[in-house]
Amino acid sequence: MKKRILTGITTTGTPHIGNYLGAIKPALNHAENYDESYYFLADYHAIIKNSDSKEVSDSVKNVALAWLASGLDTNKSYFYRQSDVPEILELSWILNCVTAKGLMNRSHAYKAATEANSSDEDKGITMGLFSYPVLMAADILMFNATHVPVGADQIQHLEMTRDIAARFNHIYKKTFELPEAIIQSKKDTVPGIDGQKMSKSYGNIIPLLSSEKQLKKSIAKIITNSLEPGDPKDPSTCTVFKLYKYFASDELIKEFENDYKEGIGWGDAKNKLFNIVNNEMLPIREKFMSLESDKKLLNDLLYEGSKKVRPIAQQMLASIRDSIGIKNIS
Numbered sequence: 001m002k003k004r005i006l007t008g009i010t011t012t013g014t015p016h017i018g019n020y021l022g023a024i025k026p027a028l029n030h031a032e033n034y035d036e037s038y039y040f041l042a043d044y045h046a047i048i049k050n051s052d053s054k055e056v057s058d059s060v061k062n063v064a065l066a067w068l069a070s071g072l073d074t075n076k077s078y079f080y081r082q083s084d085v086p087e088i089l090e091l092s093w094i095l096n097c098v099t100a101k102g103l104m105n106r107s108h109a110y111k112a113a114t115e116a117n118s119s120d121e122d123k124g125i126t127m128g129l130f131s132y133p134v135l136m137a138a139d140i141l142m143f144n145a146t147h148v149p150v151g152a153d154q155i156q157h158l159e160m161t162r163d164i165a166a167r168f169n170h171i172y173k174k175t176f177e178l179p180e181a182i183i184q185s186k187k188d189t190v191p192g193i194d195g196q197k198m199s200k201s202y203g204n205i206i207p208l209l210s211s212e213k214q215l216k217k218s219i220a221k222i223i224t225n226s227l228e229p230g231d232p233k234d235p236s237t238c239t240v241f242k243l244y245k246y247f248a249s250d251e252l253i254k255e256f257e258n259d260y261k262e263g264i265g266w267g268d269a270k271n272k273l274f275n276i277v278n279n280e281m282l283p284i285r286e287k288f289m290s291l292e293s294d295k296k297l298l299n300d301l302l303y304e305g306s307k308k309v310r311p312i313a314q315q316m317l318a319s320i321r322d323s324i325g326i327k328n329i330s
């Protein structure tokens with residue numbers, strides 16, 4: 001059986017170093033161990049929480065550029081916008097019809113939203129939010145992905161996908177593989193400049209697609225403590241050190257640890273961090289600039305991506321429609 005890995009990226013905001021280290025880089029590295037890899041921009045997921053059309057379209061562009069600049073090779077993988085494969089939405093409806101409402105009631109994301117409400121528990125909750133795990137199942141099952149890398153918050157959705165797939169297989173015929181989650185460990189949470197998890201909502205991000213000057217500025221803002229140069233410092237609780245570890249070899253990490261013991265000043269420590277991050281960013285920045293300068297290129301890549309992937313979806317959907325009794329007419 002072919003091993004297929006599939007990664008969905010909800011297009012909200014502009015990617016930061018936390019997304020790069022926590023999602024983009026691991027997903028690109030994983031791809032080497034699979035026969036096929038699928039990366040898609042989940043723009044129909046984006047509209048669940050965002051009705052600002054400009055933000056949605058800007059984000060699709062920025063997220064796509066970030067993945068491509070970081071090394072996603074469209075010749076070796078499928079890269080597409082969810083919205084360019086309308087068959088996914090058709091499958092989503094079909095799956096809705098085999099999904100127990102009770103299963104969706106138990107979704108953490110939906111429960112958290114209802115619990116945050118006081119008198120009317122359904123206030124502000126759309127059917128999109130409620131049934132979003134079904135759309136996610138359609139994203140995955142459409143291509144019979146065997147492996148899906150997810151953060152801890154998405155494990156339940158993968159379990160739901162397996163449930164939904166098994167139910168369809170049981171009612172009709174064996175159609176879907178039950179996908180496995182590749183779970184990102186919690187320990188790998190990338191800290192932002194204030195030491196909390198890096199997140200746009202905490203205002204503590206280091207942008208991914210930034211100039212050298214911007215990068216330097218962001219790193220200068222990392223919160224440390226008031227220990228003076230010459231004072232021994234503890235690397236294990238230090239944001240500068242934690243970030244450095246993501247970019248450095250074991251040997252360099254050891255050296256940096258030693259610098260801390262010997263009382264490296266914060267200015268020097270941050271300089272070391274800047275240099276190593278910047279080194280990794282150089283080719284990414286260059287690729288980003290070349291993608292940005294050719295206005296048509298991104299559009300063309302996405303168009304080609306949809307042309308490559310749609311026939312697979314069409315074939316799968318035709319067989320599913322046949323299974324459920326909606327026969328082809330011509």
Ligand code: TRP
Nearest residue numbers: 007008009010042045136139148
């Ligand atoms: N819901 C995922 C998230 O918020 C994104 C996503 C959408 C996804 N469809 C997917 C992830 C399918 C994996 C597989 O992170």
